[in-house]
Amino acid sequence: MIYRDYRLWCPAVAIALLTWALFNPQVKLQQDTYNMMLVIDITQSMNAQDYHVDNKPADRLSYVKAALKEVLAGLPCDSKIGLGVFSTKNIFLLFEPLELCAHYAAIDESLAKIDWRMAWAADSHIARGLYTSLSDIQKLESKPGLVFFTDGQQTPKSAKEPFFQMEAGKIPGLIVGTGNLETVPIPKLDNQNQQIGFWQQSEAEGRRKSNKVSSGNYLTAVQEPYLQRLAVITGLSYHHLEDADKLLSALKSSGLLQKQPINYPIAGFLAALSLLLLISPYVVNRLTKKP
Numbered sequence: 215m216i217y218r219d220y221r222l223w224c225p226a227v228a229i230a231l232l233t234w235a236l237f238n239p240q241v242k243l244q245q246d247t248y249n250m251m252l253v254i255d256i257t258q259s260m261n262a263q264d265y266h267v268d269n270k271p272a273d274r275l276s277y278v279k280a281a282l283k284e285v286l287a288g289l290p291c292d293s294k295i296g297l298g299v300f301s302t303k304n305i306f307l308l309f310e311p312l313e314l315c316a317h318y319a320a321i322d323e324s325l326a327k328i329d330w331r332m333a334w335a336a337d338s339h340i341a342r343g344l345y346t347s348l349s350d351i352q353k354l355e356s357k358p359g360l361v362f363f364t365d366g367q368q369t370p371k372s373a374k375e376p377f378f379q380m381e382a383g384k385i386p387g388l389i390v391g392t393g394n395l396e397t398v399p400i401p402k403l404d405n406q407n408q409q410i411g412f413w414q415q416s417e418a419e420g421r422r423k424s425n426k427v428s429s430g431n432y433l434t435a436v437q438e439p440y441l442q443r444l445a446v447i448t449g450l451s452y453h454h455l456e457d458a459d460k461l462l463s464a465l466k467s468s469g470l471l472q473k474q475p476i477n478y479p480i481a482g483f484l485a486a487l488s489l490l491l492l493i494s495p496y497v498v499n500r501l502t503k504k505p
Contacts, residue, residue: 228491235484240477248293248359249311250387250470251351254278255364256299256330257338258413259434261401262365264394273401274392277455278363279325284458285465286322291315292476296351296358297324302335303342305350311358331405338369340437342376344444348385359470360387360450366437367393369418383449386469390461391454393436400434 256275265277272280286295294311308324344362351358399412418432438454445452453464465471 224491224495228488231484231488235481238481240479244473245476246471247290248470250359250361251296253298253300253305253347253362256301256333259365259367259400261330262398262434264398278392281458281461285462289314295321300343301333302337303339305347310354311356339373340366340368345378363390363392365393366441367434378447387450388468389441389445389450389452391436391438391441395435397433397435399431
């Protein structure tokens, strides 16, 4: 009698679950996600080649883009990613944070097209660019954190550092130092992105007050102590870019990872459960049938 009742109510429950699935029901779950603006230094020192990919020299900007491509592919859906570039004293936001999975192709394509030739001036005022980034993203409705990629190479070196006027730590984020600790020359590229030499100190810094002109290649290295000091001032974390895996670990520990309620669809689960209920009487019948 119990078995007969079982055969009656299993299809009834299955039909009820399928009907419920038609309304695309969702449940709220807590999930770790990211909400961040990625701002990338595109000044010419980022063309310096002090990384290697497949045993071939790679410039800093290309390495940042390659590392971010790997990182973004591993981030959870419902994360929000925005993209911007830095040159001279300001940043330009390409787009505000977008949901990663729904807009992955657009985000990936925009990242790939970032180029040093997008820069609107040759100078590089690192502190001002960082402070401007924090000020600008503070005004965004989505309230993202900041990930700021730069080698810290300031040009001119004599530029006066501005005073930080925001509350330290109000915006979570990460300064990512890009480049090697050992100095390398900065390639001089033409508008077709072909190297035509190296930048000279006299070209980068100009004449000193004594009217003496410096000679030799203008050298660059990641300015790690300077960037670490800016991190303390702003309340951001600091990370030296080595590879994508370590960058992802740094993102996780920098306050950018946050639990967010998301609506998780359960229609597929209900449909699978309905199928299980429909076939279960036949399975039970076969298992209990005497030979």
